[in-house]
Amino acid sequence: MNPLIAPPLPFDMKPRAREAVRDLKLQQFVGNATHLKDTQRGGIFGRDFGPDYDDLRTVARDTKQYALDHLDELLERFIASAEKSGAKVHAATTGREACDIALAIARAHSAQDRAMSCVKSKSMVTEEIGLLPAFEAAGIKTLETDLGEFILQIDGDAPSHIVTPMIHKDRVATAKSFVRELGARYTEDPTELTMIAREHMRGLYRSADIGVSGANFLLADEGAAVICTNEGNFDLSVGGPPVHIVFVGIEKLIRGARDLAPFLKLLARSGTAQPLTVYTSFVRGPRRAGEHGGPKEVHFVLVDAGRVGVLASEKRDLLRCIRCGACLNACPVYRKVGGHSYGSMYAGPIGAVLTPELERAQGNADAGLANYADLPRASSLCGACYEACPVKIDIPKFLMHDRARLRERGLSPKSEGHTLKLWRWLAERPAMFRLAIRAVRLHARMLGQREKTADGERSWLKSAPGPGAGWTQSRDLGVATGESFREWFANRGKTGGGS
Ligand code: SF4
Structure with missing residues (x-):
């Protein structure tokens, strides 16, 4: 497993975050892309749904919640429908089991005289279970077909x-990689880069023994998987090889095609600000008599890997996630530290809560949080992730x-406890609280005074002492302008503002 997404435990996020903040290219690429996607997401929902957007989110939340509350029943219905279509359905309690199932399927099709190969389209769950290292160890060469x-x-x-x-990464890094690894000529043109990758992959689709994919949704009534992509690589990886294996977390189940529309409307708009992904593909059973395309065998590997444990916990809502990535784009912390800082394939706000929970559900009761104690603190609690989430996960x-x-388990820094005690002491004494707030504002105004620099201007205080040093290492000290919340609250009746 790649150490970037499966680091030694307990995981220490801070060194990775510091490195990311110092990486100017990462700051530029991640900052620009997330800001753009987040702005476009707001724009497309406003344009297409206006005030009805929230109703759509409510429908999606309730539909997914219904599916989670009836998962046993939906699983049975899915298995019956998929098997009726000729697919084989496997249940894997752990990631290791899921890999072993795939290896057994591969062995059943292996030819003695040559090494096997696999074409794979994008799938988070295969990253989660470590499928590629398992294939590699068994001598199965796998090609990732999603361009990224x-x-x-x-x-x-x-x-x-x-x-x-x-x-x-950007196209310059891609150009260099293609020269180095594929012997291509240097070009930074995105179309030419895509063509180079396309030429490299085309023949491999035809010669591969196995196709592998994930799925965005599982339809219980139809016994089908729905896969949303923009590049068409899934359709080639299911159409070329004789065997196709779909790996999918059990939480992807919904009742059927009758419930799909709200999710398709929300998924692409939330993730990439598109009305729909370019391809919405369905896979059910193997090719039928008289059909010329499609695999001869289709396998669904239904992966638990901690999901049943999450379902039984107070965090069951997390399983509503449709992996749209909107909470990552909206999160000010993700925008600064990037995805590798989270030590998991699930980065950003959803990763910060899901990673420890999946770990907990698979291991001993307390290991998850202890191993990932930095993650819950990697948030400003601004609420942007909740506002962006199409299925209303709080x-x-x-x-x-x-x-x-x-805190209950003594795993919080001591300074956090002292700060909270001080806050409580002040909050219980309104006069002292007002005085303290005035003092903080006065100091912030003094320390945040602007001075001209070669790049524009920044605050006079470039390096704060003590615990404030972390702030000024990567940010400018801002000065709050306008009225304070208390002033606004006191004045709202007089000016007619507020509600
Ligand atoms: S939790 Fe994040 S990735 Fe999951 S559905 Fe909500 S916004 Fe999308």
Whole structure:
């Protein structure tokens, strides 16, 4: 498994975050891309749904919640429908089991005289279970066919975003990789770069023994998987090889095609600000008599890997996630530290709560949070992730929950406890509170005074002492302008503002 997404435990996020903040290219690429996607997301929902957007989110939340509440029943229905279509359905309790199932399928098709090969389209769950290292150890050569994943594969790199896996790289890095690894001529033109990758992959689709994919949704009524892509690589990886294996987390189940529309409307708009992904593909059973295309065998590997444990916990809402990536784009912390800082394939706000929970559900009860104690603190609790989430997962609530559990178990820094005690002491004494706030504002105004620099201007205080040093290492000290919240609250009746 790539150490970038499966680091030694307990995981220490801070060194990675510091390195990311110092990496100016990462700051530029991740900052620009996330800001753009987040702005475009707001724009397309405003344009297409206006005030009805929230109703659509509510429908999606309730539909997914219904599916989670009836998962047993939906699983049975899915298995019956898929098997009726001729597919084989396997259940894997752990990631290791899921890999072993795939290896057994591969062995059943192996030819003695040559090594096997696999074409794979993008799938988070295969990253989660470590499928590629398992295939590699068994001598099965796997080609990532999603363009971003392919570039990361030839670079020995790891995805850093759920939807845009190579968000931390640009076309210059890609051009150099193609020269080095594929012997291509140097070009930074995106169309030419795509053509180089396309030429490299085309023949491999035809010669591969196995195709592998994930799925965005599983339809219980139809026994089908739905795969949303923009590049058409899934259709080639299911159409070329004789065997196709779909790996999918059990939480992807919904009742059927009748429930799909709200999710398709929300998924592409939330992730990439598109009305729909370019391809919405369905896979059910193997090719039928008289059909010329499609695999001769289709396998669904339904992966638990901790999901049943999450379902039984107070964090069951997390399983509603449709992996759109919108909370990552909206998060001010993700924008600064990038995906590799989270030490998991699930980065950003959803990763900060899901990673420890999946770990907990698979290991001993407390290991998850202890191993990932930095993650719940990697948030400003601004609530942007909740506002961006198309299925209304209240991520800040779960971050607070985890912070409270860390405190109960003595895993929070001492300074946090002292700060909270001081805050409580002040909050119980309104006169002292007002005085303290005035003093803080006065100091902030003095220390944040602007001075001209070669690049424009910045605050006079470039390096704060003590615990404030972390702030000024990567940010300018801002000065709050306008009225304070208390002033606004006191004045709102007089000016007619507020509600
Ligand atoms: S938590 Fe919500 S916003 Fe974040 S990836 Fe999942 S569905 Fe998207």
